[in-house]
Amino acid sequence: MKYRQTDSPPVAAAKASFSTSTAYRIEQDRRLPSQKKAPRGRRRPDPLARVFETEIVPMLxxxxxxxxxxxxxxxxxxxxxLGAGIRRTLERRIRAWRAIHGEEQEVIFRQTHEPGQRGLSDFTDMGELGVTIAGVPLDHRLYHFRLAYSGFEHAHVVLGGESFIALAEGLQNALWSLGGAPREHRTDSLSAAFCNLDRDAKDDLTRRYEDLCAHYGMRPSRNNRGIAHENGAIESSHGHLKRAVGDALLLRGTADFDDLAAYRGFIDEIVSRRNARNAKRIDSERTALQDLPDRRTSDYEEVIVHVTSSGGFTLRKVFYTVPSRLIGHRLRVRLYDDHLDVFVGGTHLLTLPRGRPHPNGKHDQVVDYRHVIHSLRRKPMALLNRNRYELPRRR
Structure with missing residues (x-):
């Protein structure tokens, strides 16, 4: 049309590189081809005409x-x-109706992470992988820590459920392995850790968590309950880590380990390989992290127990035996995720493996026969069938 202002239709068409007939056609009707098309009408009767407003909309x-x-x-x-052929028509009609009349949806705001700004913690269940220790199924979770910017990861095997003790131990292991602390520490709502706690215990747990973050100069924050994408920088990483562990178990050929230490070393090796892929970003973020304090803070819970005449004490629905000379004493017990440290005053006496109550709530026991064997020998008939129950000798 620019050439047509000064030239004839054939000359303008030649300069524009199309035919003379096209030039005369444009002279007669200057609309674009897309503007000349008439809207396509319905080719068959609407199968939802009599039911959409009267039945479908009320359901929506x-x-x-x-x-x-x-x-x-x-x-x-x-x-x-109506027949099965209406499904796609129905889905398109519902989608169009919801675009006009549907409820407002939550808007996700994309975040730009800065170095040294945010670290995230969460727990993930590992039961589906079928890990066993010496043939015994291991009911456990992984505590998972991740830096949002560089992707640094740390994983810690947790034998019990989600708890402040597991969080404190795993978080501090991660920070000391990293060599610094971010300015903010983000978790989910910690509802599992608060489960079955009374009001005073919940307030105490909140205070202890805030004190833990303050010890490392971190600002604690939580995402809203049930809104997983607010913790997305670690939620999505859960799946990747679990798949990596599952693949490594397949290549290993077995999910059975000799002891817990071997399994923990296996997890550490996998996480270390994942961190090696992000080594440059991790090293650059380390320069932006806060310095660590001079020492760790407590990652245990301290409880006072009384040793009964049965030669032990009950703690969290588990009965533990101790040397009988401690009967009548009050002991100070430091409760960790996988063991107990027992003190009399400031003197450390012994370390006991931590037991767990049965899933149905029934109590359990952690009994060391060495603590009671001397009394059993003096009881008439107490060891009548001892040969039947004698433990195999160590070679």
Whole structure:
């Protein structure tokens, strides 16, 4: 059309590199081809015309989250004559209706992470991998720490459920392995750690968590309950880590380990290989981290117990035996995730493996026969069938 201002249609067409007939056609009608097309009409009667407003819309309003396939199955139950061919039509119509009349959805704001700004913690269940220790299934979780900027990871095997002790131990192991602390530490709502606690215990746990973060100069923050994407920098990493562990177990050929230390070393090796891929970003972020304090803070819970005449004490629905000379004494017990340290005053006496109550709530026992064998020998008939129960001798 620019050439047409000064030239004839054939000359303008030649300069524009199209035919003379096209030039004369444009002279007669200057609309674009897309503007000349008439809207395509419906090729068949609307199969949902008589049911959409009267039946489908009320269902969408009554249950906004209902899936289109559920409405489709309900329509076929009410109107079998509609046939299975209406499914795609129904899904498109529901999608269009929700775009106009549906509820507001949550908006996700993308974040730009800065070096040294945020570290995240969470727990993930590992039961589906079928790990065993000397043939015994290991019911455990992984405490998982990650830096949002560089992707540095640390994982710690947790034998019990989610708890402040597991969080404190895993977090401090991660920070000292990293060599610094971020300015903010983010977790989920910690609802599992607060489970079955009374109001005073919850307040105490909150205070202890805040003190832990303050010891390392970190600002504690939490995402809203049930909103996983607010913790997305570690939630998505859970799946990657679990798949990496699962693949490594397949290559290993077995999920059985000689002891817990061997399994923990296996996890550490996997996490170390993952960190090696991000070594440059991790090293650059280390320069932006805060310095660590001079020492760790407590990653245990301290409890006072009384040793009964049965030669032990009960703690968290588990009975533990101790040397009988401690009967009647009050002991100070430091409760860790996988063991107990027992003190009389400031003197450390012994370390006991930590027991767990049965899933149905029934009490359990951690009994060392050396603590009671001397009394059993003096009891008439106490060891009548001792040969049947004699433990195999160590070679």
């Amino acid at each position: 309003k009554a249950a906004p989250g209902v899936r289109p396939v559920t409405i489709f199955e309900e329509l076929l139950r009410r109107h079998p004559e």
